[in-house]
Amino acid sequence: MTRDLTIAAVRLTPILVADPPLLNTQGVHQPYTPRLIVEVETADGITGVGETYGDAKYLELARPFAGKLVGRQVSDLGALLLLADEVAVDASRVLGRVDVGGLRGVQTADKLRLSVVSGFEVACLDALGKSLGLPVHALLGGKVRDAVEYSAYLFYKWAGHPEGVPSEKDDWGAAVDPAGIVAQARAFTDRYGFSSFKLKGGVFPPEEETAAVRALAEAFPGHPLRLDPNGAWSVETSLKVAAEIGDVLEYLEDPALGTPAMAEVAARTGVPLATNMCVTTFAEVQEAFTKGAVQVVLSDHHYWGGLRNTQQLAAVCRTFGVGVSMHSNTHLGISLAAMTHVAATVPNLHHACDSHYPWQSEDVLTERLTFDGGRVTVSDAPGLGVELDRDRLAFLHQRWLDDDGTLRDRDDAAAMRVADPGWVTPSVPRW
Ligand code: GKR
Ligand code: MG
Numbered sequence: 425m426t427r428d429l430t431i432a433a434v435r436l437t438p439i440l441v442a443d444p445p446l447l448n449t450q451g452v453h454q455p456y457t458p459r460l461i462v463e464v465e466t467a468d469g470i471t472g473v474g475e476t477y478g479d480a481k482y483l484e485l486a487r488p489f490a491g492k493l494v495g496r497q498v499s500d501l502g503a504l505l506l507l508a509d510e511v512a513v514d515a516s517r518v519l520g521r522v523d524v525g526g527l528r529g530v531q532t533a534d535k536l537r538l539s540v541v542s543g544f545e546v547a548c549l550d551a552l553g554k555s556l557g558l559p560v561h562a563l564l565g566g567k568v569r570d571a572v573e574y575s576a577y578l579f580y581k582w583a584g585h586p587e588g589v590p591s592e593k594d595d596w597g598a599a600v601d602p603a604g605i606v607a608q609a610r611a612f613t614d615r616y617g618f619s620s621f622k623l624k625g626g627v628f629p630p631e632e633e634t635a636a637v638r639a640l641a642e643a644f645p646g647h648p649l650r651l652d653p654n655g656a657w658s659v660e661t662s663l664k665v666a667a668e669i670g671d672v673l674e675y676l677e678d679p680a681l682g683t684p685a686m687a688e689v690a691a692r693t694g695v696p697l698a699t700n701m702c703v704t705t706f707a708e709v710q711e712a713f714t715k716g717a718v719q720v721v722l723s724d725h726h727y728w729g730g731l732r733n734t735q736q737l738a739a740v741c742r743t744f745g746v747g748v749s750m751h752s753n754t755h756l757g758i759s760l761a762a763m764t765h766v767a768a769t770v771p772n773l774h775h776a777c778d779s780h781y782p783w784q785s786e787d788v789l790t791e792r793l794t795f796d797g798g799r800v801t802v803s804d805a806p807g808l809g810v811e812l813d814r815d816r817l818a819f820l821h822q823r824w825l826d827d828d829g830t831l832r833d834r835d836d837a838a839a840m841r842v843a844d845p846g847w848v849t850p851s852v853p854r855w
Pocket of ligand 1: 700753
């Protein structure tokens with residue numbers, strides 16, 4: 425049977441999804457966060473789905489990019505990156521080191537484009553897989569494992585968003601001290617079977633966060649633990665923390681900001697350092713690897729430009745003897761499926777991947793992905809193996825339409841100012 429893989433239509437649906445009040449060094453997650461759902465439809469009527477950041481600056485790029493795709497083949501994946509170069513980036517959208525959507529290193533025009541491309545690449549792979557009757561992992565060369573392990577992503581957290589702020593309730597409770605973090609870890613284990621734990625730090629003074637890690641080590645002896653303050657510490661503080669809790673850490677994630685500082689920390693401790701902040705593009709690899717600044721790179725297929733670039737990053741890491749795993753920001757099931765497919769193909773994946781998914785009570789899928797023993801089973805169904813729930817998509821899009829604009833650009837500092845009007849994102853290093 426001849427298939428027509430021509431892209432006949434592309435649909436972009438910005439949505440707002442509920443997010444609990446998770447604390448980080450910038451502030452707190454706002455009650456609803458923007459995501460963009462991408463649909464690519466072939467001339468044969470097959471639809472592939474993708475997901476990426478949904479803030480205005482991404483949407484502004486995604487719209488002209490979508491126009492350029494119509495008439496091309498869903499199999500034309502290599503061209504996506506070249507096509508993206510044709511889409512102009514408004515320079516005023518390119519921020520400095522701290523990106524409002526999270527902490528992902530230096531924000532450049534290229535990175536903005538790559539984050540947009542990733543949503544389209546995943547949608548094209550999904551459509552291609554469905555057309556050919558092959559799972560996405562097969563299109564990427566085939567899986568080397570049947571399930572992908574994820575870590576419990578622990579956050580300091582309030583019980584709820586500030587009084588009077590429209591939000592969805594969650595049943596995780598508050599976690600603002602070691603006991604709260606251990607209780608949260610237990611809930612993650614009970615609900616999903618996770619056995620490795622990452623704590624988002626940079627929120628409280630380092631001694632409180634090291635106490636939380638110690639408490640986790642006592643509650644879960646021998647389990648892999650990580651602490652990630654998003655570059656909030658000086659080199660000396662990073663070294664102090666490494667000396668205090670290095671014996672129970674699998675790795676310390678972005679303790680200090682930038683490659684030179686990370687290299688200094690790495691030179692003076694035996695605790696492995698991981699990053700999703702100082703190696704976020706291929707251009708940043710050389711300096712970081714030759715200086716020995718990082719021992720594990722946490723790829724994020726969104727800002728690395730998709731699943732194929734993630735595989736290339738894994739090969740570069742393998743070449744240099746650097747570990748690779750996966751970073752996550754707030755995301756839904758389409759992205760979790762995409763992460764799982766690519767992770768399944770990476771031979772040198774030796775650390776559980778990060779995922780925010782358990783924090784997301786809402787999704788756009790007919791069936792949520794599940795964690796069993798902390799793992800997501802790699803789907804062998806055609807494409808990503810997920811199905812869009814159009815009613816949910818419409819509902820979450822309506823929320824986006826109804827928003828007066830305040831939530832459409834994620835801003836954790838602004839969300840924190842609702843509770844603490846004097847809040848400004850601290851300059852780093854904070855401690
Ligand atoms: O969602 O608050 C958050 C995280 O801090 C996120 O923004 C980071 O990008 O999860 C990320 C990380 O590992 O640095
Ligand atoms: Mg991180």
